[in-house]
Amino acid sequence: MRKLLMLFVTLLVIVSISLFADPIILKAADDHAEGYPTVEALKFMGKIIEIMTNGKYKIEVYPSAQLGSEKETIEQTILGAIDIDRVSVSPLVAFYPPIGVLTLPYVFRDQDHMWKVLEGPIGEELLKGLEKVGLVGLCYYDAGARSFYTVKKPILKPEDLKGLKIRVQKNPVMIELMKTLGASPVPMAFEEVYTALQTGVIDGAENNPPSYYETRHFEVAPYYSLDGHTRIPEVVLVSKVLWDKLTDEEKLIFKTAALASAEYEKYLWNQWEEMALKKVQEGGAKIFHPDVTLFQKAVQPLYDRYPAYKEFLERIQAVK
Template sequence: MGMMKRLTAALAVATVLGGGLVAANAQEVVLRSADTHPDGYPTVEAVKFMSDVLKKETDGRISIQVFDSHQLGEEKETIEQTKFGVIDLNRVNFAPMNGIVPATIVPCMPYIFTSKENMRSVMDGPIGEDILKAFEPAGYVGLAVYDSGARSFYNSKHPIKTLEDLKGLKFRVIQSDLFVDMVNALGANATPMAYGEVYSGLQTGLIDGAENNWPSYESSKHFEVAKYYSLDQHSQCPEVLMMSKVSWDKLSPEDQTAVRDAAKQSVTKMRELWDAQEEKSRKIVEAAGVEINEVDPAPFVKAMDPIYEKYADTPELKDLVKRIRDTQK
């Protein structure tokens, strides 16, 4: 179903229900939340946890119904629906928001964070709060930042320890100019490709490798056909839980505070689940004989200078880059 058809259908449902923010009765409010990930995924479970917190804090008056497994559409479609208030809450990666909220570009830049701990500290602090505030002029309320893991390179040829090891290799990347430019700048050949085609591409030699986090590498079975995993951690682009400004404005100030507080509490739950999933996935691929190696990131980071010049191209974005890097000194 195309985006406009999905939006029309969702609007029709919302009309029947009285809008995206559904009033179950005069006192109760049920917020509709979208996620492309399946039931049980850390982000899905985190929003369910947020609903439990909200119900407790409001004596059952406010709750959240989570529509997982892209029931309400893919990320691009649900972003549109959220702006119009057809969907109240939405969990999406920062990447599809880059063209809507420019501040989201910086956390998606390659090697911007030095570790998972650095990313979490930055996004939990004033910098993260400023990025969340930048959602509002675009019609959204940024509530919380979730993890999406660290993406690293894996391939079927040999370990990647230096830039020289990347030369000539064909890597699948997501369909993103930033990712294409990043891989090419490292000396490899970027091949944009749908996620579902990667396994066969690796199996047939159409591509030599790809890049992703531990849970995706494991659950996709890519480790079966690409047994070299190199921990360069080039991207830790986070995810955002955001709310429609239309739906937000229907809430009282007290209820807005309750929603924001519950969202913040859900971050801890999401990270607990994510860390556990990463550990489980890594153990599975290690048991399967995958060769894992560490990488000195310094030469890789230096190779990204042209990418920063191209994408962090305004005074505001350059300042945001500087603020993040200052946390690492």
């Protein structure tokens, strides 16, 4: 009886500690605004972690780049000043070059192919590689596909881009893509694009459906060709400083919560895309679906300029 009583008291102490101990607060960074799919997914991940650890960990999400730009938050995550970070693959390339293969144009045939790659051995290998630079990659989030929209005519084949002035991000790969397809790349601040399209300074631009809708670019460039030339995913990172402090059980909880949040984020993103495509068509935009294989063949010379990605490219293209 005495042993049973002692066991009961011990259990009460354990439960009391889990219920009343102050939670460990973890900082999570995202540069998007409240309500954006990635922000909501991070919050969802945080709730799962809090529940599954009996309140030991509580995640506070800081949206709208409150903790800095993506480059800055990556640096802080490596140092352990930020615990969890949601960033695009693009700025990660400077820290871990192999993951840059995911930023190449037309590397994925379509959305289904992308997820087979990211959720398969290749995607896991790239996430694992991030540990070399002090980061732990938990999962990928969807960021949609960037496609061309133009003022005077749709882009249905590579030849349609010849001679056109297309706004691009200040990104070497995107600049090379335009040149390879025969267009003239025009690096330009995002805020200037609407007026540039309206006044004829540029003939077109490229972005994903939600951005095309939210910027009202469909009003001045109504031809939207869904070629999906880049499908650059997002990544959820954990600082290795934090990761090494977690128990094996906690690591499993964090990974499971991240994967669940990835599914939630996909659902939210698809909703955003469907809404955006519906709204732009209601606003007068015309949607086109060009043959992507024509563009993939046309950009082969660009791939040849990145020999470091050759093995990964071949493996990605072999995924069925």
